[in-house]
Amino acid sequence: MKNIIQNINKAFDHRIRLGIMSVLMVNESADFSTLKELLGVTDGNLASHAKALESENYITVEKQFIGKKPNTRYIATKEGRIAFKNHIDALEKLISKS
């Protein structure tokens, strides 16, 4: 039981961070507004949670301009994908245990 708990990743222990990672697992990338709409969160909220994931090296941020509009894209890193996969596996094991 202890081993499984170890795999539960604190970085994903929040609805918004969980959501960001879920979206990035199945999409090559997602831009800020798409994520905002999907998760139904405010700008500041999304930015701070994205920052948290970025500092863990789980996602990378790409800023560019489309015309005159700034556009922020998020991409899951390899590290992030592995960590998230482990997290899901751990969750599933915990559920099936009971």
Added chain:
Amino acid sequence: MENKKYLQDITEIKNMMNKSSQCLSLSGLSGVLAGIYALIGAWLAYKTIYFDNSTSEGYSGLIISENSVNKLLLIAISVLLASIVTGIILSIKKAKKQNETVWNTASKRLIINFAIPLATGGFFILFLIEKEYLDLIVPLTLIFYGLACINASKYTLRDVRYLGITIVVIGLLSTWFINYGLLFWALGFGVCHILYGFMMYMKYDRK
């Protein structure tokens, strides 16, 4: 208590993955209606071809007058437009009910991936009409439409994949029965849409 939270997490992950990658607001009912339009269109086409005085039976088979050809094109375009409009309206309705937006990354991807094979086929068929190679038009419309469905199915409900495969098979079969083109057309675009649309309606929409 903890367990409940984990289960909730898993549900949330699954939900987000589906929502962000697939356009789920496609309505089964629009499939049924598109099928009905297609059947009406096929019936009108049948009347135009076979009960038209200006049509004559030549040595090399049926010769369709230009007047009838224009009429057939008009029927085809009307069916297509009616189906698209119905599809859009019903999708907007369903999206509203699910509290989602219709125009998002997933639906954009759905449309692009549907349009690529379809437009390829469309141009190919137009060029064939231009060159007056008319024999293979029915199989080709079915095959390209089926491939478009298969290609788009990655971004929407899985059932669309099976609809596509069925229509491709019907298209291939119709190659051997060129003279029954209209019948195959009605079977593919009409009956298949109604069947799969009804199945999808029962599976996803009725809740």
